[in-house]
Amino acid sequence: MDTEYKIVCLAGGVGGAKLAEGLARIVPPEQLSIIVNTGDDFQHAGLYISPDLDTVMYTLGGVANTETGWGRAGETWNMLETLSTVNGPAWFKLGDKDLATHLTRTYIMSVGGTLSQVTRHFRAAFKFKPALIPMSDDPVPTNIETKKGDILPFQEWFVRKSWKPVVKNVLLPEDGRLSPTAAQALQNADIVLIAPSNPFVSIDPILNMYPARAMVEDLPRAVVAVSPIIGGEAVKGPLGKMMADWGMEVSATAVANHYGDLIDGFVYDSSDEMPFTADMPAHATNTLMQSSENRVSVAQEVLEFAISLIKR
Ligand code: GDP
Ligand code: FO1
Numbered sequence: 001m002d003t004e005y006k007i008v009c010l011a012g013g014v015g016g017a018k019l020a021e022g023l024a025r026i027v028p029p030e031q032l033s034i035i036v037n038t039g040d041d042f043q044h045a046g047l048y049i050s051p052d053l054d055t056v057m058y059t060l061g062g063v064a065n066t067e068t069g070w071g072r073a074g075e076t077w078n079m080l081e082t083l084s085t086v087n088g089p090a091w092f093k094l095g096d097k098d099l100a101t102h103l104t105r106t107y108i109m110s111v112g113g114t115l116s117q118v119t120r121h122f123r124a125a126f127k128f129k130p131a132l133i134p135m136s137d138d139p140v141p142t143n144i145e146t147k148k149g150d151i152l153p154f155q156e157w158f159v160r161k162s163w164k165p166v167v168k169n170v171l172l173p174e175d176g177r178l179s180p181t182a183a184q185a186l187q188n189a190d191i192v193l194i195a196p197s198n199p200f201v202s203i204d205p206i207l208n209m210y211p212a213r214a215m216v217e218d219l220p221r222a223v224v225a226v227s228p229i230i231g232g233e234a235v236k237g238p239l240g241k242m243m244a245d246w247g248m249e250v251s252a253t254a255v256a257n258h259y260g261d262l263i264d265g266f267v268y269d270s271s272d273e274m275p276f277t278a279d280m281p282a283h284a285t286n287t288l289m290q291s292s293e294n295r296v297s298v299a300q301e302v303l304e305f306a307i308s309l310i311k312r
Contacts, residue, residue, distance in 0.1 A: 003027065005190040012037045014069035014200025014236060015121070016227050017059035018289040020130075023193070024060055024301025027293070029129035030203065033185035038115065038134045038196070039142035039172065039205035044092050047102040048109055051155075052202065053102060053119060053134055072097045072236060082205040091160050116181045122181030133181045135206045140176035141191050142205050146168040147245075163238040166245045169288050175231040178209040185216040191306045194225035196287060198239045199258050207262070217262060222309040224265040226302055227252040228287055228298070231271040256280065264307050267302050281309060 008210040011034055017209065022035045027222050034056060040283040041050045051070060058064035058072055065071045083092045092294035101122070108118045114137040123132070146165040157165060168194040179185070186192070197203050206214045216234055217225055229252045234240040243250045259266070268275055269287040283305040288297045 003030065003031065003303070004189050005307065005310075006185075007032050007191045007193065007303070008185050008189040009034045009193045009195055010197075010206050011035070011052070011056055011195040012197030013040075013055040015197040016052065016202065017056045017064065018295050019193065019195040019299060019302070021025065021059050021292070022289065022297075023130070023296030023303070024130050025296050026299055026303070027130070029131075032130035033133055033182075033189075034130055034204060035135055035182045035185060036204045037205050038136055039201070040153050040158070041115075041139070041151060044094070044155075045089050045103075046106070047094075047099075048106045049092075049094075049102055049155075050105065050115065050134070051089075053115075053132065055100070057089060057119070057122055057126050057128060057132060060128035060130070060132070063126065071095050071175050073268050084217070092155060099119055101295055105187065114179070116179050120248060131181070131185060133185055133296075134179055135182055135212070136208050138177065138178055140173045140205070140209065142201060143171040146173055158238070162198040163241070167242050170204065172205055172208040176205075176209045178212050180211070182212070183308065186212065186219075190221040190310070191303070192216055192219060192223045192302065193302055193306065194223070194263065196228035196235075197239060198228060198234075198242075199255055200239070200242060213262070222265060222306040223263045224261045224267060224302060224306040224309070225256070225259050226287060226298070227255050227268040227272065227275075229255055230269040235288065240261040250274075256282070265305060267305060281305075 036056050037052045044180045063072050065073045079096050104240050105118045115134040116137050119132050142154045145168045147168045240250045252272040253275040256266045265281040267283045270284045275282050285301050287296050
């Protein structure tokens with residue numbers, strides 16, 4: 001697509017990766033930066049795991065497992081099976097191929113590399129061109145406070161307990177800062193696109209990184225969010241359950257209201273009601289991004305809508 005604008009996409013894992021792939025196919029790489037949630041990151045058996053960065057990286061590199069939404073395609077599980085036989089921590093499934101990423105990341109960070117540097121290092125191996133940027137270079141873990149009163153590290157809640165415990169609060173760190181590369185990308189941005197990621201556990205953690213929220217709010221150009229709700233349901237994952245548990249309506253409108261004044265426009269699925277938010281421009285389309293073609297067409301529409309807001 002012929003655009004002179006600098007575009008930043010805020011992304012979590014699976015919903016983020018799909019829009020990022022569509023954008024990567026139509027926007028010149030030097031004009032696209034993807035800032036990814038790292039609140040889900042954790043140390044597992046001594047390895048530094050960064051699930052959302054890896055999902056976006058594998059998707060852009062064409063090696064993602066599209067069935068699970070995480071990990072690599074054509075995976076084998078020899079290490080995991082052997083890990084079980086020695087009573088190792090097998091609850092978090094690391095495939096043999098995926099393991100190479102975690103070993104390399106952990107190695108580079110153990111000799112002083114930052115998460116931003118590691119992510120750049122992977123660019124050549126996975127052949128992705130846009131700037132893929134962790135939201136922070138520091139550990140900024142998201143914790144989940146359950147209705148029962150437990151405080152669980154994100155992956156304990158999400159994977160180990162299969163997101164069954166009812167969420168009372170998503171606890172975000174108070175002192176997290178944007179990585180310098182993420183701050184630079186936002187500084188240069190003309191358009192910020194908020195991917196159809198989980199607003200509470202993927203996008204809010206990014207906005208919580210000082211000074212991301214203020215930078216997005218102050219952006220002179222367009223900020224557009226894409227709805228992760230289709231037909232009154234989340235496509236995948238805990239979003240619908242979280243909203244229902246909190247007594248929120250599971251709807252595109254509720255997501256638009258959650259972002260509120262932060263956004264200048266909202267893209268929602270044609271199967272949903274027009275979101276009612278006072279004079280917020282909204283655009284309906286088929287937002288399900290199963291194939292590469294869908295990802296490109298959704299990215300194209302979202303971008304054209306954002307550009308139309310700039311030109312208004
Ligand atoms: P996670 O970090 O892997 O959980 O992924 P994200 O937070 O990036 O994305 C999860 C959200 O993506 C879920 O709430 C889904 O409803 C949404 N989602 C997944 N696929 C699609 C899609 O094709 N279209 C839209 N509109 N939303 C999607
Ligand atoms: N999700 C699961 O539900 N079960 C797993 O065993 C699992 C392993 C895993 C390994 C590497 C990786 O990068 C991601 C992995 N995920 C797994 C995804 C999981 O971490 C979540 O989807 C995200 O954190 C939510 O964004």
